[in-house]
Amino acid sequence: MRSKDMPIGIFDSGIGGLTVLKEIINKLPAENTVYLGDTARVPYGIRSPETVTRYSFENTRFLFSKHIKLLVMACNTASSISLDAVRQSVSLPVVGVIEPGARAAVSATRNGKIGVIGTDATVRSNAYANAIRALDASAEVFSLPCPLFVPLVEEGWTEGTVAELTAGTYLSDIRDKGIDTLVLGCTHYPLLKAVISKTMGPDVKLIDSAIETAFAIRDILSELSLLRADQAAGSREFYVTDSPEKFVAVGERFLGSRIDVITKIELSSEV
Amino acid sequence: MRSKDMPIGIFDSGIGGLTVLKEIINKLPAENTVYLGDTARVPYGIRSPETVTRYSFENTRFLFSKHIKLLVMACNTASSISLDAVRQSVSLPVVGVIEPGARAAVSATRNGKIGVIGTDATVRSNAYANAIRALDASAEVFSLPCPLFVPLVEEGWTEGTVAELTAGTYLSDIRDKGIDTLVLGCTHYPLLKAVISKTMGPDVKLIDSAIETAFAIRDILSELSLLRADQAAGSREFYVTDSPEKFVAVGERFLGSRIDVITKIELSSEV
Numbered sequence: 001m002r003s004k005d006m007p008i009g010i011f012d013s014g015i016g017g018l019t020v021l022k023e024i025i026n027k028l029p030a031e032n033t034v035y036l037g038d039t040a041r042v043p044y045g046i047r048s049p050e051t052v053t054r055y056s057f058e059n060t061r062f063l064f065s066k067h068i069k070l071l072v073m074a075c076n077t078a079s080s081i082s083l084d085a086v087r088q089s090v091s092l093p094v095v096g097v098i099e100p101g102a103r104a105a106v107s108a109t110r111n112g113k114i115g116v117i118g119t120d121a122t123v124r125s126n127a128y129a130n131a132i133r134a135l136d137a138s139a140e141v142f143s144l145p146c147p148l149f150v151p152l153v154e155e156g157w158t159e160g161t162v163a164e165l166t167a168g169t170y171l172s173d174i175r176d177k178g179i180d181t182l183v184l185g186c187t188h189y190p191l192l193k194a195v196i197s198k199t200m201g202p203d204v205k206l207i208d209s210a211i212e213t214a215f216a217i218r219d220i221l222s223e224l225s226l227l228r229a230d231q232a233a234g235s236r237e238f239y240v241t242d243s244p245e246k247f248v249a250v251g252e253r254f255l256g257s258r259i260d261v262i263t264k265i266e267l268s269s270e271v
Numbered sequence: 272m273r274s275k276d277m278p279i280g281i282f283d284s285g286i287g288g289l290t291v292l293k294e295i296i297n298k299l300p301a302e303n304t305v306y307l308g309d310t311a312r313v314p315y316g317i318r319s320p321e322t323v324t325r326y327s328f329e330n331t332r333f334l335f336s337k338h339i340k341l342l343v344m345a346c347n348t349a350s351s352i353s354l355d356a357v358r359q360s361v362s363l364p365v366v367g368v369i370e371p372g373a374r375a376a377v378s379a380t381r382n383g384k385i386g387v388i389g390t391d392a393t394v395r396s397n398a399y400a401n402a403i404r405a406l407d408a409s410a411e412v413f414s415l416p417c418p419l420f421v422p423l424v425e426e427g428w429t430e431g432t433v434a435e436l437t438a439g440t441y442l443s444d445i446r447d448k449g450i451d452t453l454v455l456g457c458t459h460y461p462l463l464k465a466v467i468s469k470t471m472g473p474d475v476k477l478i479d480s481a482i483e484t485a486f487a488i489r490d491i492l493s494e495l496s497l498l499r500a501d502q503a504a505g506s507r508e509f510y511v512t513d514s515p516e517k518f519v520a521v522g523e524r525f526l527g528s529r530i531d532v533i534t535k536i537e538l539s540s541e542v
């Protein structure tokens with residue numbers, strides 16, 4: 001039996017999903033949360049669909065052992081590839097980042113031309129294009145992988161000449177398509193917002209899935225009468241698969257708050 | 272009992288170690304080889320020493336099951352961090368890429384000032400600096416992590432403005448130290464040789480560990496009377512932990528020959 005006090009379980013390949021957790025905390029501060037970052041196997045965006053799906057199931061299995069009331073796949077690659085398979089295999093509501101981002105893009109566009117940037121695996125899956133066209137069959141979607149954006153963010157080179165030239169090289173084609181809306185289809189990309197915005201120009205609206213995902217979570221919990229009403233802030237637990245030091249250092253900057261309760265775990269492929 | 276016909280086992284986090292395999296094939300064409308690329312968990316250079324060591328042992332265990340006569344850790348990160356631990360735990364000769372590279376650098380330098388570039392994990396380990404100073408206590412070693420070089424190579428941006436600016440940003444400090452020798456301490460970096468050489472200038476000698484490692488393997492097999500004398504070319508087997516398609520496509524370019532026998536496996540942490 002699910003109860004309001006049970007935590008929301010969130011997983012990502014690493015630290016990127018903390019942008020989603022941050023929005024959950026902003027909008028639903030009373031919720032208890034358990035976050036898993038699979039830092040021993042990050043990044044997912046360069047891997048095959050089979051491997052991403054296997055990792056998603058292992059992450060899901062671990063979070064289930066924490067008695068969660070809702071599962072958030074806060075990773076665009078995992079959401080793109082394995083959301084349906086995970087949904088079909090579990091008895092809990094599962095929220096990905098694709099549908100909320102697609103909804104926001106369809107709402108935002110004026111000319112029906114939408115760009116999507118993400119990892120190789122996300123773009124190859126066509127998940128955003130399919131989700132956008134399911135909402136608006138007439139929308140034109142232009143998708144593009146930008147593999148160097150994640151390492152640029154990880155290296156902290158989110159501004160300056162290298163970031164600008166890289167953005168310019170990747171985005172010139174998609175800019176020439178006349179899109180007026182661009183989905184940042186990877187949790188790392190919002191950190192490059194300034195550079196991407198400069199490259200695309202002021203008329204292109206950037207969509208950050210993290211914010212939209214938090215709204216989707218609130219709606220679902222509300223519909224299921226599972227919103228936690230407590231006045232006090234919820235508890236925060238973190239799990240990682242590699243050593244916590246770097247995660248804590250970078251993560252506290254991402255979150256803007258302390259990461260106190262963090263444990264290194266080893267994931268298993270056994271059922 | 273080891274025999275000449277047993278294969279040499281080689282592992283790397285992914286495709287980079289194929290530069291080492293290529294040199295082994297060039298110098299020792301009759302040797303049978305088994306190569307393991309841990310593509311489901313690449314890259315190693317961003318992970319903690321504990322996790323790199325765990326992965327190295329899992330890779331070693333798998334190659335042992337193939338009845339190898341010698342183990343090559345064709346990954347600078349794994350060699351830097353876990354060579355000693357693996358050597359102590361197994362009864363076979365184990366060759367890493369650090370010592371051969373260090374030896375070549377000490378031979379090449381005229382002014383005793385040696386630069387080393389590599390992943391975060393390799394540089395933090397100080398393995399190259401220690402190996403160089405063990406050979407020449409008076410050598411001055413300047414080490415520098417270049418985390419974006421691996422994703423640049425993976426993306427195929429090995430020339431052009433972004434590669435040149437990235438190299439310029441990383442290498443300007445180390446260039447100003449007056450080094451005359453630079454160790455390319457990561458198996459991906461030889462693919463950026465042209466850009467690195469242009470940045471460092473014609474007076475700096477670049478050291479490619481792959482070539483030196485193949486010489487070290489020949490010496491050890493010769494000393495142990497384990498060199499295969501056959502006239503025919505040796506057999507080639509490949510194993511990967513993610514799906515083989517991308518590995519084969521990129522790998523055949525690296526190797527300059529076909530990859531016919533390749534199998535996807537799942538590694539286990541169980542003894």
